[in-house]
Amino acid sequence: MSLVTRDVEILSDRFTPGFVLRGPVGGGEAMVLRSPWDGVELARVPTTTADDLDMVLDKARLAFESFRWTPAWRRAQILERASRLIEENAEQIARLIANESGKPLKDARIEASRGASTFRWAAEESKRTAGEIIEMDAEASGEHRFGWTIREPRGVIAAISPFNFPLNLAAHKVAPALAAANVVVLKPASQTPLTALRLAELLVEAGLPAHVIQVVVGPGSTLGAKLVKDERVNMVTFTGSPPVGRQIASDAGMKMVTLELGNNSATIVDEDAHLDLAVQRIVAGGYANSGQVCISVQRVVVHQKVYDEFMARLVPAVEALKLGDPLDESTDVSSLISAAEAERVRLWVEEAIEQGATLAVGGVDDDGRMRPTVLTDVTRDMKVCAREIFGPVLSILKARDLCEAVEISNDSDMGLQAGVFTKDLNKALYAAKRLEVGGVMINEVPTFRVDHMPYGGIKGSGIGREGLRFAIREMTEMKMVAIREMDWQTGGPPVDACAREPLGP
Ligand code: NAD
Numbered sequence: 001m002s003l004v005t006r007d008v009e010i011l012s013d014r015f016t017p018g019f020v021l022r023g024p025v026g027g028g029e030a031m032v033l034r035s036p037w038d039g040v041e042l043a044r045v046p047t048t049t050a051d052d053l054d055m056v057l058d059k060a061r062l063a064f065e066s067f068r069w070t071p072a073w074r075r076a077q078i079l080e081r082a083s084r085l086i087e088e089n090a091e092q093i094a095r096l097i098a099n100e101s102g103k104p105l106k107d108a109r110i111e112a113s114r115g116a117s118t119f120r121w122a123a124e125e126s127k128r129t130a131g132e133i134i135e136m137d138a139e140a141s142g143e144h145r146f147g148w149t150i151r152e153p154r155g156v157i158a159a160i161s162p163f164n165f166p167l168n169l170a171a172h173k174v175a176p177a178l179a180a181a182n183v184v185v186l187k188p189a190s191q192t193p194l195t196a197l198r199l200a201e202l203l204v205e206a207g208l209p210a211h212v213i214q215v216v217v218g219p220g221s222t223l224g225a226k227l228v229k230d231e232r233v234n235m236v237t238f239t240g241s242p243p244v245g246r247q248i249a250s251d252a253g254m255k256m257v258t259l260e261l262g263n264n265s266a267t268i269v270d271e272d273a274h275l276d277l278a279v280q281r282i283v284a285g286g287y288a289n290s291g292q293v294c295i296s297v298q299r300v301v302v303h304q305k306v307y308d309e310f311m312a313r314l315v316p317a318v319e320a321l322k323l324g325d326p327l328d329e330s331t332d333v334s335s336l337i338s339a340a341e342a343e344r345v346r347l348w349v350e351e352a353i354e355q356g357a358t359l360a361v362g363g364v365d366d367d368g369r370m371r372p373t374v375l376t377d378v379t380r381d382m383k384v385c386a387r388e389i390f391g392p393v394l395s396i397l398k399a400r401d402l403c404e405a406v407e408i409s410n411d412s413d414m415g416l417q418a419g420v421f422t423k424d425l426n427k428a429l430y431a432a433k434r435l436e437v438g439g440v441m442i443n444e445v446p447t448f449r450v451d452h453m454p455y456g457g458i459k460g461s462g463i464g465r466e467g468l469r470f471a472i473r474e475m476t477e478m479k480m481v482a483i484r485e486m487d488w489q490t491g492g493p494p495v496d497a498c499a500r501e502p503l504g505p
Contacts, residue, residue: 003055006030008197009044014099014327016092021197024217026052031217033194036102037326037335045193048216048223056185056214057232060156063211064183068153075126075179081206082175083119086112086167086199093198095327097166100192103289104324104331115167115199118451121468122175129180129472136482144485144493151476153181154256155234158227160187160220160248162240163337164292166195169260172451173237174199174213176471183212185233187224189240191337193217220244228252235475239294242388242414242460249463258464258474260456262388263416264298265446266409268431269310270402271303273421277443279313282394285419285445287321287372290333291392295417295447299385301397301405311360311396314374318361318394321372333372333392345370345391352384352395362393380411388414402427410436416457417446438465 004027010019014035026048033042048056086093090112097108131149136142159173170186177184188196193215200215216223220240228236228251236252238245239260249257267285269278285297302310324331336342346364352375353359362373370391378385378395385395399405402422409418417439420431432440438457441448449455456465464474485494 003052003059006046008046008194011041011043012099014040014042015095019092021194022201024048024193024197024215025056026216026218028052028218031190033100033191035099036191036337042099043194045217047218049218050223050226053216053223053226053230056216057156057230059211060183060185060214061232063209064153064155067183067209067212068155068181070181072127072129075181076123078203078207079119079123079126079175079179082203082208083116083123085202085206086116086119089198089202090116093167093195096195096198097192098326100194101163101166101289102326102334102337103164104326104334105329106331107289108326111165111168114451115171118168118171118468119175121452122179125176125468125472126179128469129476131478134480134482145482146485147480147482150479150481151180151472152479154475154477155182156232157182157184157475158187158230158233158236159184160224160227160236160238160240161189161196163189163191164289164294166192167199168451169239170196170199172466172471173239174203176466176468177237177475178203178208178212179468180472180475182235182475184214185227186213186215187220187227188215188217190217190219225251237464237471237475245462256474258456258466258471259462260294260464260466261414261416261460261462262294262390263414263446263457263461264385264388264412265295265417265419266299266301266412267297267419267445268399268402268405268409268421269300269302269306270405270420270422270424270427271305272423272427273303273306274423274443275306275310275313278421279310279317281419281421281445282314283317283321285447286394287318287333287392288447290336290370292337292390293447294388295449296390297394297419297445297447298389299395299397299409301399301408303402303405304398304400307398311376314394314396315361318372318374323365323369323371335369336391339368341391342368342370345389345393348383348387348389349373349375349393352378352382355379355382357382357384357395360396380408386412402430406431406434410434413459414457414461415459416461417441417448419445419448437461
């Protein structure tokens with residue numbers, strides 16, 4: 001049996017003209033991909049069967065045996081070329097993202113540009129994977145020994161990515177894995193395989209040898225689970241929802257696992273905050289990609305003294321956002337990934353209102369689409385606060401002071417990032433120390449990220465860090481090497497090479 005790939009059948013003219021795409025590995029039944037915005041058929045994508053996956057993993061192991069010895073300069077060159085190719089194809093990639101995920105085109109363009117930057121950083125970091133010198137003689141028994149660590153690739157890395165950043169979240173797994181000389185089997189979300197397939201094509205064009213990256217397409221519950229459990233896989237790097245993350249942690253056995261999961265991100269607006277800046281950033285961070293970002297602003301905790309003033313600025317700014325077709329240049333917010341997700345968000349909002357929340361702006365439009373929404377009079381136990389909403393809905397809470405605001409923010413079983421708006425340095429430092437999250441953004445929303453910074457959560461938000469340098473640490477094994485300094489003739493302690501006398505005490 002040999003590996004089969006069939007081209008993706010493009011069914012719509014919404015992509016760039018003449019667009020063709022090589023398929024995933026596998027001859028399984030094709031699935032039809034539809035636009036989340038209006039249900040139009042976009043493409044027919046072949047899927048990967050269990051037998052196909054078996055062959056993929058054999059090829060991956062074989063590819064690792066040679067790719068692991070690829071010198072750093074060569075890996076850097078391939079990654080740098082990949083970055084350039086993403087830049088050159090940015091518009092085509094942005095349209096792929098917008099079509100398959102429903103992300104507004106202007107956000108999709110930002111994602112394409114960040115994807116290029118992630119690969120550029122990986123190229124840089126691939127030259128800096130060295131270990132460290134260990135002071136062996138810090139312990140008496142370590143005298144006359146010289147020691148250092150080296151970082152070796154883990155092997156075959158299963159990269160499982162979500163639908164909401166089809167390029168850049170795949171890039172955050174693939175780029176550091178390759179930088180550290182691993183090979184990758186990438187399983188994108190079933191809703192968004194096209195961008196991942198295009199990325200793999202560009203990597204091959206950039207010079208990556210055969211089978212160093214392979215893309216498999218199929219359901220997470222079967223294909224994804226099989227990949228996670230397979231003994232030929234050395235590490236699983238996963239971004240997605242908390243329940244699936246927990247399942248993967250239990251399925252993976254002894255493999256290294258990193259999990260980037262969800263959040264119900266809090267942003268604190270203190271009494272001395274720059275309100276215009278806070279409102280502008282909260283609107284950007286709450287509604288980008290229709291709130292389907294793991295670090296979307298979800299809970300806004302406002303000091304009681306500035307609450308009314310804050311709301312008076314927030315509501316018109318949210319009302320001004322335009323809900324529309326993702327391919328329309330002027331669209332700010334589009335549809336959610338599926339009708340089922342829109343229905344879930346609608347039900348959570350309705351339930352909150354039944355429990356006493358007030359709809360300040362938004363709600364469902366005539367076509368059943370979720371408009372940018374703000375809820376006030378919410379309580380912490382309502383689903384819209386306590387769970388990850390993953391939709392265009394902000395919940396506004398009031399706090400007596402910063403201490404209470406921090407306490408409210410920490411009242412969550414997740415902890416990815418948080419934001420604080422204050423002009424007071426002491427308060428900023430207080431919040432930075434007390435907030436229980438993986439990242440604190442001062443005078444910024446939790447949604448802020450540059451691609452080389454360490455990024456990841458605590459509590460239910462996950463295990464491990466992404467961001468190129470930090471991901472490379474997770475994707476390499478540390479090996480300790482120690483050399484005994486000795487006299488070659490006697491086998492005893494070293495002697496001064498000139499005087500042939502014992503060295504030092
Ligand atoms: P999801 O968990 O439904 O799916 C993510 C991926 O896991 C998909 O490729 C899916 O096919 C696969 N999968 C599903 N079940 C599996 C299983 N049993 N074994 C192996 N793989 C399986 O997530 P989604 O709906 O695509 O994305 C939304 C979620 O992702 C949100 O919770 C969001 O917060 C989270 N997210 C987190 C980050 C972060 O960096 N922390 C970034 C983006 C999204």
